[in-house]
Structures are given as C-alpha cells and as structure tokens.
Amino acid sequence: MTDRFQHTRFEEPAVGGGLPPLDPWEGPAILLVDLDAFFASVEQLDHPAWRGKPVIVGGDPDKHGVVSTASYEARPFGVRSAMPSSTAKRLCPDAIWTHGHFDRYREMSDAIMGILRAETPHVQQVSIDEAFLDVTPTAVNREHPARVAERIQRRVEEQGVTCSIGVGTSKTIAKIASDMDKPRGLTLVYPGGERDFLAPLPVRTMSGIGAAAEEKLRSRGICTLGQLADADLRMLERVFGKLGRVMHVRANGGDDAPVEQDDEVKSVSNEMTFAHDLTKRQDVEAAIATMAAKVGRRLRRKGLRGRTLALRVKFDDLSVRSVQRQLIEPSDDELAYTPLLYRMIDEVWRPGTPVRLIGVGMSGFEEEGAVQESLFDVTEAAPSTGDVEPVVRDKCKRRGLIEATDLVKNRFGETAVRFGRELRNEENTTGSSSKNPADYK
DNA sequence: TCTGGGGTCCTAGGACCC
C-alpha cells in the first residue's frame, strides 16, 4: 500500500466517520457506486428468515435458467452471476431460490439514486445497481471525495442494503477500484497513481474488454493492463478498430470520458427462452404475439413510439438470426405491427427448425413532442384510393381495445388479459419472470 | 443437467443521392 493507492474499509456505519487521515485530493474525482449483490440483498431485506443464508435470484434449473444474482453466502460454493442455474443448483443444493421481484428492486434503486442525486446533480446511472458521480472538489465545495463516499455508504445502509465505492480520476479507474473490495469496500486511487494501480491487473478487468478481446490480446502476448499500456498503438487499432485506441488510452490512465446525465431510452425489447423448443408455426406466432404485446404495453407506458421493429430468433444450437424493418410511421400498437412480425419470421425461420428463443424489439423513437396520430395503418402504405373510412374506424376501435386492456393489466396483472394468439402455455418459459400480480403495480 | 433478459455500441456492406 502506498500513499498513491489507498485501500480502506470502514467497519461500522460510524457516526463520526471511520476514515483514517486523508492526503489532499488534487484533480478530478469520479465515484462508482455499486450496490452489493443487489437483488439478493433486497430479498434478504424483505425476508428476514433468508438473512445469513445462501440466496439465489435466477431462472429455473430445468428450464434453461441462469443465475441473476447470488448472495454473498452462496458465493463460497462457487455460484456466480450468469452461471446456468443447473450448475448453481449442483454447487449449492440448499440455496433459497427466487425468480426475483423487479418492481421492488426498481423501487429500492430509485430511492438510492435519489440519495446520490442529493449529493450532486452529476450522476450517471449505468444500470439498476450502479452509478457514476462526479464529485470533483470545487472552490465552493472542497470536501474530500472519500468523505462524500463514506457518507453515501452510510445513507445507503440506512435503506437496508450495502454498496462498494471506487474513487479515481476517471470512470475507468473508479469502476475497477469499486471491484477491488466487496462488499462494503471503499477504494481510493489517488491522482497520479493510475498506471501503477492498473499495471498488474488482467486485461479482462477493464470494462469493454470481454472474452473475445481478451483472447485476441492473449494471443499477442498481452495479458495485463501494464502490457496493454505499453503495446503498439497501431497494432491495437489494426486489430480492434476504434476500441484499440480507447483501450490503450484507458490502460495508460488517460480516460477523460465525462459523467453524463443521459437517461434517454434508445430501445425497448422483450425476449423469452422456452423450456422446450418450438417447431410449429402456430406456437412461434403465439410467442411472437406475446412478446409484441409486452413491448407494446411498455412503449405505451413510457409514451414512446418507435419506427424500427426488430425480431430475434435463437435456435437450439444457440445461433441467432435477426431481422429489422422500418415502419411507415412510429408505433406503440402491437395490433398494428404484429402482422408484420409474422412476415418477418419467414425470412429467418422455416417451420420444423427448433426455436429456443424469440425476441421482439422497438427502437428509432421519434423526437419528444412529435407524436402525431395518423389515420393509416403503420404497416401499410397510405391507400391511394378514396377507401379511407374502414381503416379509420378500425384503427379507432383498436386503440380503444388496447387502452381497455392496459387498464385491466395495470390493475390485475400481466396475465389477466390475453389476446387469442398469445402463448398460453405458462409452463414453457424459463420462469424468470414473476406470475404474481402484485409485482405489476 | 450449460449458457437469461434487458440494454448499448460498433462494423461492414449496400442503396441512394449529390
């Protein structure tokens, strides 16, 4: 441990602060706040009997499910996020399992993000359980970033969950620092200490370098961030394109990406993996209708209309095909775009081929305030003849039906109303989504 | 007992227009 790289932990949510004497902080200060085993921690908060026991939030072991989050009590058994649930079940047979309660996690997350925004408006939420904060000392607020971090940890713990925080001069450093000590860790990397901090770490530690990039680097003898920092820039650019320069800069501690408050949604999608592969056209269309309805409802709830409709299919060998189409006009109405999805599926699938997953997505949202109801069906060109009346009447009726359906679903839950084409076979999903109407407030 | 679901971003090729 050097004065450049301080690594500390505060034992109790101490009123007086549990921090040792601090060196002054000169330069930018970015925090990454990461909620510890978030989903599992909320479950333990809500179920006192589960505290101190291995808890796994994830899909069913016998339905292609995977682990979403494992509590810290489950991790010594080797259980990790993204692991197939079947493997997790074998490693930790006595764990308590739950499919999760996402509205509850969202509620907790919102409360905690509120705590962060009370510290500074410069908050970038990167996921339900992570956010960057820019707390660079200013002329008016000279508070040490470690003191801000400590206060955040205390306030988060008052909500009943814990967090780990990394503090550095860039998002790259803050993110990696937050991973160094979990749970309830607080890791500082002082300005100037970036390269020494990064050098011994495996390349995979850095955000943006996944399995594929790691392998390409390894085959060129680059295994640590120190080796990446010293690697030839032109070679990196040749192999990785734009990413090559980015990873080189970051490995040298030079990341200057700002904390951005950009919460604009760019796409909305739903997908579903089946316990048993689908082969019949009727079943595939039913699944498409179900996904299309979920997407449509979320679009309407968010007040979004999209122009780009996408369909994704995964087969039993895990290969993926995708198709996308531009709509004549932006839509949030699945009754209008589902027929188009039925045509799109023909481009990537032939009945009889086993289908493991189907996904429907919408993107290309129109600008805010540009919402305009057209008289014409979105999936068809405007009629060139004078035969407009039936289309108009049809569309108005449909809108009324959609809105009535949303009302019922809002009150009684997602499964309360189904259109004829939607999938009825509840047993045939991975079971990672909740069937409890209380989950859909 | 293998490998979810919700996202973002990048790339490369083709169409089209000026």
Next chain:
DNA sequence: TCTGGGGTCCTAGGACCC
C-alpha cells in the same frame, strides 16, 4: 458515357455490460 468520392440511411451480426 464513364468515372469517383462523400454523406446518410438501412440492415445483419456481434461484442460487451449488468
């Protein structure tokens, strides 16, 4: 008639993140 380049949009696929 032949030629070229740049910009933009669209599409499919893939890497990556939590």
